[in-house]
Amino acid sequence: MAAKITKAAVIGSGVMGASIAAHLANVGIPSLLLDIVPASLTPEETAKGLTLEHPAVRNRLATGALSRLSKIKPAPLYDEAFVSRITPGNIEDDLHKIKDVDWVIEVVVENLQVKQELHRKIESHWKPGIIVTSNTSGISINAMVEGCGEEFKRHFLGTHFFNPPRYMKLMEIIPGETTDPAIVKQIAEFSEKTLGKGVVIAKDTPNFVANRIGTYGLLVTLQAMAAKGFTVDEVDAITGPALGRPRSATFRTLDLVGLDTFVHVANNVFEKVEEGDEKVVFEVPQVMKDMVSRGWIGEKSGQGFYKKVKGEKGSEILSLDLTTMEYVKSKKPASASLEAAKAAKGAKEKTKALLGAKDRYSELAWDILKKVLVYSAGKVGEIADSIHDIDRAMKWGFNWELGPFETWDAIGLVRTAERMESEGETLPDWVKEWIAAGNQSFYQKTNGTTFYLHKGQYTAIEQRPEIISLRNLKEQNKVVRSNSGASLIDVGDGVVCLEFHSPNNAIGADILTMIQQSVDEVRQNYDALIIANEGRHFCVGANLMLLLMEAQDGEWDEVDNIIHMFQQSMLKLKHFEKPVVAAPHSMTLGGGVEACMPADQIVAHAETYYGLVEVGVGLIPAGGGCKEIALRASLANPNPEVDLQPYINQMFMNVGTAKVSTSAEDARKLGYFRPHDRVVANQDHLVYEAKQSALALVRGGYQPAQQSKIRVIGADGKAVLKLGAQDMKYAGYISDHDLLIASKLAHVMAGGDLPAGTMVTEQYMLDLEREAFLSLCGEVKTQQRMQHMLAKGKALRN
Template sequence: MPNFIVKKVAVLGAGVMGAQIAAHCVNAKVPVVLFDLPAKEGPKNGIVLKAIENLKKLNPAPLGDKDDAALIEVANYEDNLDVLAGCDLIIEAIAERMDWKHDLYKKVAPHIAPNAIFASNTSGLSITALSEGFDAGLKERFCGVHFFNPPRYMHLVELIPTAATRSDILDQLEGFLTTTLGKGVVHAKDTPNFIANRVGIFGMLATIYQAEQFGLSVDVVDDLTGKKLGRASSGTFRTADVVGLDTMAHVIKTMQDNLQDDPFFAVYKTPEVLAKLVAAGTLGSKSGAGFYKKVGKDILRLDFASGEYVPGGAKADDLVGRILKEKDPVKKMKSLRESTNKQAQFLWSIFRDAFHYIAIHGATIADNARDIDFAMRWGFGWNVGPFETWQASGWQQVATWVKEDIDAGKALCATPLPAWVFEGPVADKGGVHTSEGSWSISRSTFVPRSNLAVYDRQAFRAPVLGAGAETGATAGVTFFEDDSVRIWHQNDDVLILSFKTKMHVIGPGVVAGMEKAIAEAEKNFKGLVIWHADAAEGGAFSAGADLQAMLPLFMSGGVKAIEPAVSQLQNAHQALKYANIPVVAAVAGLALGGGCELMMHAAKRVAALESYIGLVEVGVGLVPGGGGLKEAAVRAAKDAKGTDLLQFLKNYFTNAATANVSKSALEAQKMGYLGQDDVIVFNAFELLHVAKVEARAMFDAGYRPPMRKLVPVTGRHGIATIGAQLINMRDGGFISAHDFKLGKMIAEVVCGGDIDNGSMVSEQWLLDMERKAFMELLNHPKTQERIMGMMQTGKPVRN
């Protein structure tokens, strides 16, 4: 397939979605122009300019770096349609009205370049109906491309072709969405609300219906249907509030208008409680109240019976909590089905309704079961998709139970389960996901994963339960493995070090593993990549030093006993920095404290966009002790290139003294934790591939470790200047006395101690200072309070 290079994207419509799609294009360094109507007063592009200003205020932030808002080009439909001729991809994202969309298409169609792809970000209108009126040339380059909100963070994009859409257009778009924008693509059929909203909104309606049947309050339902089920922590009603009750009502209306023949049509009735809230303008989070209302610090919940807001916070029954903790899905489902507890019965009923629904509708909404599972995982934040849950819980047994409930009139509709559920290949294999592929109901065959070239970049694709593919935890050839690390390779010339500790914290086992991995890589490989098997599925790179592992040492030998462990950590990081082969850190998720320090010592970093990086030790009353402050001094000297060193040092000092954590890899670059030549990857599934490519390229270019150089420092002059600012902060009540002490100690280390400005010191000099400060603080009662508080509650203590 020839290269599909997107030189520029146009987004039509500067509403919430359009503006955020434009922002994410800018995150990915794709030039973008954002269109809207000309403003009636003020500057003609006022609507777009206001939308771009708003991007800087939104939380979670749509932009990886707020300053990049300036890179979005502004346009309106009156003066700037000629700009469309230079765009390779045009995404329409205006309000969900067929007539408005058609009017806009008439306006823009003559200006679209002959090879450009035209796509609609509709969340549920018919793509075929939208394409009516296009000439044949544009029809074959038109499709649906449905991003989920917020587009930077939601992995899912649904790609919806019409009968006329060219398959090479879809392949090109899938490659761009996957690598450049970092998305997970599923192909949906052109049916109302496509896959995720169709199944997800049905699930929410069924949940609201069953909650009323079983008399459960919104807070209990959210506790039952959130994290405990392995779904988004917001549960059902809070999710509706966040999405917007008007948006939810609109999606439900699309189902009412277009699915009259659906056996579940009765369920698509707008719930009375939802209709009342929308009519009253109570639209959820954006209007300050919905199913919940925040009053001062209290979160009140809506009481369905009275229509009043009452105190919330009720939780699931302990018994049900225990059932949901059961590791064996077969036992768990059986317990829910057989329990007499009404919360357990409620949970069984919503599982049953979901299984019933996907069995009946799977053929019409998606090509195969895998796309339905991924749509729910990536679009609604479920850990496990509905077909995966059914299969893991015992395909035949669950099917029999669902059939019994349908026969007994307990299900939401009387339509029986289709025959394929009970007979033929699915029944023989015990489910829809197998090593041959996932079941396509419409084609009656198991369909393998897409073999587009873009997926060669994903060493381990998103796994499907029951499909038995290799994962990063088990694949390849193991050189060494224990409880802390696995050192392995994929039969090629790059060694991989993966941590196995919780949150990938760094204890003695990990330090020993690093030493082993470097020795083996220097002997037999071109490079070493530090990468973890859960990198793409929301794992951490490393949450820092393992405080728990230090406790026994501390108990038996006091602070003195810990010093050798700190020395060892510093030495391990120095060994990474001066290894004779390139070490590449493949970073995704949290890289905090020791995790940040480890990454700073690699020869290069390849970071996923969603990387949250920072030296956070002050939160537990410590200063960085694994070389983080030493690296700050080294980097500031490098940045300053002989000019005013203190200016560059202040940035690093402030970030460490305030435990500042980047909200993206782009921000980490600004903070100096990532270098300008480090690589930012948008799809975390491609992290390992890119890191290995970088390691090989460095080796092949004749990699040598850096020479050990002396570092210029600011000494007493720097300490005094930073100290004066700290005194102002303390006296102004911005920081506590202990924070002042921590700030002063950080300043002493990064400035090189009580010596003259411009003195040259060794890295070891700085490391010794860092370690001494770390040890002194460990002895301090206020620090010990912070450490204990963090270990007990997981929250920083301000003392």
């Protein structure tokens, strides 16, 4: 067996195959991308005088797939340059090259015969030790390799990536009857650690786990909708966030997936299950068949259950009236149950509120939910070994906030089970036996450890060292200090974690106070500090509401105090005598970036969207962001003869246009990350990896950053920056107020009006930041931008 996976081959260059190759490239795994040889020439190839034997023709499908990667949205690659890690080819000429890879992934059409023939070809070039997997959404893993050798079968299994592979967390791994357990373990570990996936081991059954339950849920929703006369808009209002599901709910999800794809998945179960209630559910409704026959298959065809059209006031969304098959203006439903769910906090409370209101919407939600819960319970042991695996599959594969069994616990297992039976539902025996034994839930939590029902008893969820849960640590009384905005948590081995938990993790006085207290605490009692949290976003910036209120009231001393406190808190982190590691994830904006910049090292999740965006609300970075940019340029170029202007120009453009990275690797490309900053694929491992980096700094004899003088580009450099901004104004890209902000930003980033090459202190740069920030706060147009951002959640151009 291969010791580790360092090179792969992907066979099949459709959107899924190319996107899998792209994600391998994202994590540094080079791959071959192979497809069939075209049977005919294109007009362009004919015009060039090419023949069917020309390599450009023979590799056309794979080469074309790679060229299209940059056009796919959302982007499959962290950085478009990573496409160079993928080598295109074709099956006839290049299949023999798989002997040099560690993992072959077959991603061809969902047709058993085609897959069987291809695996026999693969086996003819295969050598022992190479792992071969099929990316299939439901075809039998065992059937694919019928007729292949036993040794080949030992190395063969299913790896079901969810689409898009870069972003979807779930990886279903499906062992065959004779797959070597060691290979299953190897692929699972690689998928989790290197690819960043959440792994569920599935049984070799139709559609495996997530698609089996997800498809069932969508079909029973359609049936309940038709029976009770609900509209597309009403169903989506009920089956979205109100039920702990994504905003795409039911019909937007179907449009995104594609109705043709969904019909194929549903038919896969329909054709393979025995006659009975389950087969009836999986028969695709006639209305959906009609839509597919018309070509109304969702976003890829321009219309499905929804259709975007241009109206008098711009684009508007129409929804399909399933009784007339005509598109009508989309309407946002309102009801007591929907309002109750909207007001509730968290998926558990939202679901309870939706079901508890007792109107027609709550009745539909119950009719759908009870069917899904009973069905999920009936599939335990058949599609996956445990309720925990099924819950994780639905959360990771369909972005449900709660899995089916977590949902059942949330709404009251015993009470709702009784109601289900009273309404004619047949519960699995194991559920009835569990309740009869006096149990009130499928899960329970004790001292930070979660237990789940497995084989008739509560079993602890494995506590793995690489997954550090701050929530669990808090339940285990590991909080060292805490206030309304942040907590300091002992994560072991002399390391503590500063966790933000204010609304949206916005930085206010409470977080800044905790930063200063954390430095004092670590100085006396710990070896290192990490900054991480488990919020949806790491930090969206400073507390804008507080800032706006003070500015509108003319409390300039208070605004000045806030900025001064922010700057001094960051300076404390910057020059702390013990290591500081920041672990950003998801949205890390404005003040969130400035909270990371003083750290000795950044350990970022791969999906980190990072940028200094203050100009979007009419301001400039003033928590040390501009100072850090100038400092990094100066430290990286100690030779006074080296021109700093190009780097400052790039960062001026980044900040001046509020540019946000599209990934952690893009943040590195934009100049925000340093060479020693790290990227982690799996967000669940982020706290652990940050801790390991902090400990490595401790073991390496850490020396704190010294106060450094900063070489600035001065008045001459400032003129260059302002000239660039003026050109953008003349071209109509920015407004007069944008130009004012850019001028202030240029003044700060250049170090003011000093001669080029002047050496200044960090405090000098911070004073420039604060002065510019205060002056912009007094601008009416800046206050309008701040107000608009708070009210609308997007930038105002004024």
